Each structure stands twice: as structure tokens, then as C-alpha cells.
Amino acid sequence: MAQSFHLDVITPERQVVSVPVEFVTLPTVEGFYGILAGHAPMVGSLKAGVVHYRHGGASRVLAVTGGFFEAGPHATVVLADEAELPEEIDVATAIAERDRARAIIEAGGEQEEIVAAKEALERAMARLRAAGKE
Secondary structure, eight states, X not given: OOOOEEXXXXXXXXXXXXXXXXXXXXXXXXXXXXXXXXXXXXXXXXXXXXXXXXXTTEEEEEEEEEEEXXXXXXXXXXXXXXXXXXXXXXXXXXXXXXXXXXXXXXXOOOHHHHHHHHHHHHHHXXXXXXXXXX
């Protein structure tokens, strides 16, 4: 059996997850990082994506929209801008956000608007993946 360590996922509004886990995978600006018990201390920046973790023998996910993390040998703390468990995600809203962002990107226009639409698309896709709809 794999060793466990503690995972906390916190947003400015609430604590989303606080559980012992066997592993966690984080979407970072440098790619995906896998964390196991005994990990060397490190910090990093998150991007919009899906956090995967194993708790109680079951694989679980949640969507994050950015933030930071700190990993260490006994705990990983995720300070997310936003985080949602699959059952909290409004799929219809996420689909509408995805479609709106795609339309803006396809239409072209101002660079700032396209950059903002690409970021919105990443957030919507993360939410849909976490909800199992994409």
C-alpha cells in the first residue's frame, strides 16, 4: 500500500478538500506534476486544469482555475483562485462559456479579447473535464 500524505485545496472563499491521499497530479504552468509522499519541498504556479488525486483507494478530481501550490514530504497545499468538485460544476454554464470563448477566438479581433477568451476557454474546459463531460 502506498504511503499517504495530506492534501489541502483552499480558495479565498473556502476549504474545498482536506484529506489524506496516496498521490496528486497538478496542472502547472510548466506541465503536470505528480506528487507522492516524501516529495522534496517545492512551490509552483497552477494553471486552469484538473487536479487528480487518490483518496481512500478511489480516484477523484476537481477543477482549478489557477493559483499556487506548495508540496512537501508530508503535505501538499493548493491555494487555488477557484476550485470546484465535479458535483458542484454547472455543466450548462461551462458549455455556454466554452462556446462563447470559441466564438470570440474564431471571430478574431483585439489581441486582449482573444487572450481573455483563450483563458476563459481553458477554465471552461477544465470544469467540463472534471465533470466528465469533455
